[in-house]
Amino acid sequence: MTRRPTRLDKKFDLLREKTEQGTLKAPSSNRALNKLASNKLAVLGLAFVTIMILASVFAPLVTQYDPQKVDLRMMLKPPSADHILGTDKIGRDVFARIIYGGQISILVGLGSALGAALIGVSIGAYTGYKGGWWDSTFLRISEVVMSFPQIILVLMLVTILGQSLMNLIIIFTLTGWGSLYRLTRAQMLSLREEEYVQALRAFGLNTFTICFKHILPNALGPIMVNITLSTAMFILQEAGLSFLGLGVPLNIPTWGNILNVAQDLRILQNYWWVWLPSAVTISLFVLAINFVGDGLRDTTDPTMQG
């Protein structure tokens, strides 16, 4: 009996033929090509994220409607030439609300991620490098914070601090620094054993300089990836909370707040244009960020290819 040729066999035959003719291209370009192909999604994602950010920043140029303007003659009108995504329960333009809503949603996501990074990275870098008492204390604190289901901790703090945009960013920062702290700490723990750090220490540089100027830059790759993915996570959380009516105060348009009306089954079933566009926007935006994050991970960490 003989073996059946498979898909791989065909590929092998081709490679072998090319090799024998000496027409095979240099292998390095192939690998780079592969990487680029896998990053196509990341490039696409980046483009989408950039467009969305630009659109919300320059919202007045994108739409002439005021997202807050109530027009009771135009209630729940389906998409038309005037209102490309229709109007909501009190006649506000849905498209304008999504574009303006992006401002707040992206602000909350990015702001919280950067806040969490500031806290998590600085504590993680310093205590991770120093070790000792401070390190174990913060490790414990992060364990306590991270064992709470995040949404429960956030809602608990919302009850205590009250519902406002600023409070929400502060609460997200306070509840979300744990994973960045853990990541930075882990990076520091391994990097501080490197030879060059021993050398710097032997030169008598102070801890602060070694830690933030010499070690931290080497750990930036995974940290950037994590900040990107955290942004996506916070946008999802804002949406979830606002959907419940407990996130950003309802009078400010955000992607989540637009969806708040979908709790009403009547709207959900009959007036899809009120909630579906915002739902799609959130999902696409988060998907795009995730693609960027994955792309970044592939370029910063060669072992993660698979």
Place this chain on the structure above:
Amino acid sequence: MSADQKVLSVKDLKTYIYVNNRCNKALDGVSFDVYRGKTLCVVGESGCGKSITASSITQLLPKLSRIESGEIVYHSERGNIRIDQLERNGPEMRALRGAEISMIFQDPMTALNPVYRIGSQISEGLQYHSKNTLAQLKQTSIDLLRQMGIPLAEQRVDDYPHQFSGGMRQRAMIAMAMSCKPKILIADEPTTALDVTIQAQIFELIDELKQRHNTAVILITHDMGVVAELADHVAVMYMGNIVEQGTVDDVLRHPAHPYTEALLKSIPILGKGKQQQITPIQGSTPDPYQRPKGCQFEPRCPYATERCQTFPDSQSISATHDALCWHSEKVLSHA
């Protein structure tokens, strides 16, 4: 026992590896025979194709590689089996693996599954190749471990791999390989990952098992001392070819290929003292993707001439001794 009973013959075997969208001719026409109850040592530098030879025989090649041409014939009691024509992980191939041809790998630390008990891993092959009850299987595992010289085998059989030392794990691997009393045992650098003191014990064990069960052994190594000690036949590999093969005496005492000669000169011999002259092989192994046109050793060879630009034919030195070199006569007389 007939003295020269072939159990395996390999003829002009070509195995290519296709990693990173390139074609590496890892084995480019390899032929040799393996005899019952004899040890064939395959020696050579790393990357010369030793391990690919071993995994070609059991078809345990990496996914992106393929046997291109040539024959691997297993002379079983039921007749000859063309291994190269069997489906890679198909039933016929699996019926041979473990039962008739078994393997021992380089690193016993990673070759055992960490989550299963030693005993069950030893008898796993037996479970598929024969009809046994669970109690019988366990008893066989214990007996095997004891034969491999592991003390308190009744207790150790229930241990997990991480509870074994490196040497013990390799003994367990050997027990596993011997569990179905195979006709051929392939050991792929079985001691590279072990302490020097343990190495000799492992080789002794393999040799003892070979004699007891009349198993044919293919031992892959780069240790010339081991070759002198254990081998009946030797095959020297370089860049995917067997450049010289013959009996131990033939190859070690009368090298007919410049590479073998250089290899032997480059190794210190224990007990000869500080006076001995060690000559390293000049140059370095060529890139497998940019091979020399003719003889693969030509760029590094002190005997090289114009003629070496064409690939040499196999030169028969004696009935048992071949070399892949245009100048083998010259090399022979030189030594």
Place this chain on the structure above:
Amino acid sequence: MFVYFTRRLLYLIPMLLGISFLIYLGLELTPGDILSYLLPPEAIADLKPEELIAMREALGLNDPFIVRYLYWLGGILQGDFGYSLASGVPISKLVLERIPATLELSIAALLFSTLFGVILGSISALKRGSLMDNSLTVFGMIGVSIPEFIFGLIALVVFALQLEWLPVGKRLMPGYDSYWDHMPHLVMPAMVLGLIMTAGVMRYTRSSMLDSLNKEFIRTARSKGVPEWRVNFIHGLRVALIPVVVLIGFRLPMLIGGTVIIEQVFQWPGIGDLFVNAVRGQNYPLVMMISFLSVTAVLFASFLIDLLTALLDPRIKLE
């Protein structure tokens, strides 16, 4: 094993103490009279102001903070969780009523996501590079990007409102109270919650399985001549499962958090629903106590996951 078990259990105690302290701090700091949390409303209703003051003294509310905390903790250990501000009903009673619904939902989602995540992830890894693998990867990426409530809303529109295959939500309709009667109600919330988690489990199983299939012991198993399914599943998947179980443990808080929103979408009368209503009504004691209980649940569940990991991985017991 026993040593490992006790050490892990003992480790929970300082964690729980720390968390309970924070919770009590929150209880004291939130606006409102703590007396109305500590006592049933009928006990306070008829009291005169001077009696209230005496009551404060008797309850130790004028004692130092740490003493008050210990009293409160003692109460918790005896099952006294205080009273809800809104209804005056004991919190323990409110919570107990709601626990079955939430457990039902989260366990169904956990089983669903683990089962499908592991199966799809293994297939993806075994058929690496195939059309199947690529589409599963895209599905996984989408799964982790769509918020669960949007998923829920779409499911609601499609399956309940348009196709009318499944009920809109709510656990029980009047007159139907056998266990099987509410299965149709459970399907959608559990699937939605489960599908989101499936995506994560699948992505992780795939990479863990690829890792494990590249290990040496896979070649050893093949060299014994055992069938491919045994090589892939008994050897490959079995080892790949260990990190997957650890991941599932890490994601338990996510599961509990997920129930909060999903219960709202499907009007499922569980703890999450109770919690959101308490937050909306500024019912601080109830918010705090549910938070405390959910952390405790997460900690114990991760403890169980740790034990499961130890059972799966013989190397752990020695450490």
